[in-house]
Amino acid sequence: MTLDQGGSYMPVRYEERERAVVVAGVGGWVPPDVVTNDDLCARLDTSDEWIRTRTGIRTRHVISPGMATSDLAFEAGRRALGSADDREIGAVVLATTTPDRPCPATAPDVAARLGLVGVPAFDISAVCAGFLYGLATAAGLIASGTARQVLLIGADAFTTIVDPKDRSTAVIFADGAGAVVLRAGRADEPGAVGPVVLGSDGRFAHLIQVPAGGSRQRSRSRSCGPGEEFFQMEGRDTFRQAVERMSAASRHAVESAGWSLEDVDRFAAHQANARILEAVADELAIPAGHRLSNISRVGNTGAASIPLLLAQAAEDSSLAEGHRTLLTAFGGGLAWGAATLTWPKLPTA
Template sequence: MIEAFGERAAVVAGVGGWVPPDVVTNDDLAAYLDTSDEWIRTRTGIRTRHRVSPGMATSDLAVEAGRRALDSSGDPRVDAVVLATTTPDQLCPATAPVVAARLGLAGVAAFDVSAVCTGFLYGLATAAGLIAAGTAERVLLIGADAFTTIVNPEDRSTAVIFADGAGAVVLRAGHRDEPGALGRVVLGTDGTLSHLIRVPAGGSRQRSLNRSHEPGEEFFQMDGRDTFRHAVERMTAASQQAVASAGWSLADVDRLAAHQANARILTAVGERLGIAADRQLSNIADVGNTGAASIPLLLAQSHADGTLAAGHRMLLTAFGGGLAWGATTLTWPKLPGS
C-alpha cells in the first residue's frame, strides 16, 4: 500500500496485445477497389492488416489482449477495467463490464472511454486518476477497436488504412520516481473540427430527427487532408509539452511510440520532433491503423520483439477524432518474466 497520497503514481506492470487471425493484404483490397499494392504502400506504409471474422466483436479482441496483459503482470487482480474504444459491442450498455466478467473480474469497476484514436491516452489519464485518488490499486486499461465494422469497404480512402486489434496494460500504484511511472498526460480537444472525423448516423442527433440516415452516413468518414495537418501539429505540440513536463529534452527520448495513423504522419511527426527513425517504434506495415488499440498493441509487440527494453525513456503520443490529442512520458520498466 502506498501511503503518501501525493506521491502515488500509475506504474506500468504488464502489457499484452492481440490481433484477429484474418489477414487482409493490399492485393486482397486491390481485387475490388481502384487501388494497388504500390499505391497503398507508398501513401500509407501499410502492407497487411487484420480484421474480425463474422460474429467477432470488440469485446473478443479486448478479452484476449487483457488476459495477456494480466499474465504479463504476474497478478490477475485489478480493481478496475477501463476500455478505450470507438466500436463498442453495442450502444448500450458499455462493453467494459462484459470484458471484465469474461476475464473473471465481475464486481470490479468497469467502464468505456471514447476518444477515438486518442482513447488510450485518455484512458491512461483516467486510470492514473483512479490510482492517484486511492480508488484503485491496480487498473487494467485496454484499447480495442473493430474498425472494419464501421468503415465503408468501398471507400478507398479509409478501407485501406483501418484495421482491428487490441492492446492492454496493467497499471499499479507506485512512486513517481520508479521505472514505469507515467509522467504528466497532456490532453486536448477542438470540437469545432469534429466534422473532420465522424460517423454521422446512429447517434441521438440523427435519431431525434426521426428520419432514416442518408446512404453512407452509417460509415466512418474522414477528411484526410485536413486531418493530416492537424495530426502532425497537435501530436508535435503535445509531445513537446509532455517532454518538458518530464524535465527531458527531445534528445533524451529513446523510443517514440506514436499512434500508427499512417506512415506519412509518423515521418512528419518524427521530423518535427527531431527523433530519428531508429528511435521510433512502428508496426503500421503489418497491422494498419487500429484506432485506440494502436499504441498499446505497439507497446506489446515492441516489448515482445526486444525493440522496447527496460530503461528506454519513452514518449507516447496520439491524435484522433474529436478532434482529440495527447502525449505522455515514462521510462519502460522491467516486467515480470521478461
C-alpha cells in the same frame, strides 16, 4: 476498492503515499484473419504501390464474422494480466470507438469474462486518442484511492464501421487490441508514467466522424443518408491537424517530465499512417532508429494502436528496460494527447 468485513466496498488505504501510475504488465492481440493489399486491390480501384506509398501498410488483421470488440479486448487483457506479477485488478477501463452495442458499455462484459466480477468497469471514447485519455483516467482512479491497480485496454474493430467500398479509409483501418496493467507506485521508479497532456477541439468534429447512429440523426426522425452509417474522414485537413497537435503535445509532455527531446530513446506514436508518423517524428527530430512502428503489418487499429505497438515492441525487444519512451496520439473529437514513461522490466507472460 476492497471489501470490508460487512461486505461493503471501501476505498483502498495506502501505508505509503503511492500516487504515481506505473506500467506493470502489457499485452496485445490481433485477430488471425489477414487482409493483404492485393486482397483489397481485387475489389477496389487501387494498387499495392498506391497503398504502400500513401499509408505504409502492407497487411492488416480483421475480425471474422460473429467476432466483436469485446473478443479483442478480452484476449489483450488476458495477456496483459499474464505479464503482470500482481493480477489483483481494482478497475477496468476500455477505450474504444466500436463498442459491441450502443448500450450497455462493453467494459463490464470484458471484466466479467476475465473473472473480474464486481469491479468498476466502463468505456471511454476519444477515438484514436482513447488510450491516452484512458491512461489519464486510470491515473486518476489510482491517485484517488479508488483502485490500486487498473487494467486499461484499447480495442477497436474499425472494419465494422468503415465503408468497404471507400478506398480512402478501407485500406487504412484494421482491428486489434492492446492492454496495460497499471499500478500505484513511485514517480521515480521504472514504468512510472509522467504527466499526461491532453487536448481537444470540437470545432473540427466534422473531420473525423460517423454521422449517423447518434441522437442528432435519430431525433430528426429520418433514416440516415447514403454512407452516413460509415466512418468518414477528411484526409488533407486531418493530416495537418494530426501533425500539429501531436507535435505540440509531445513537446509539452517531454517538458513536463523534465526531459528534452534528445532524451527520448523510443517514440511510440499512434499508427495513423506512415506519412503522419514520419512528419511528426521529423518535426520533433526523433532519430529514425528511435521510432517504433508496426503499421506495415497491422494498419491503423484506432485506440488499440499504442498499447498494441508497445506490446509487440516489447516482445521483439525493440522496446527494452530503461528506454525513455514518448507516447502521442490524435483522433476524432478532435482529441489528442502525449505522455512519457521509462520502460520497465516486466515478467514474462
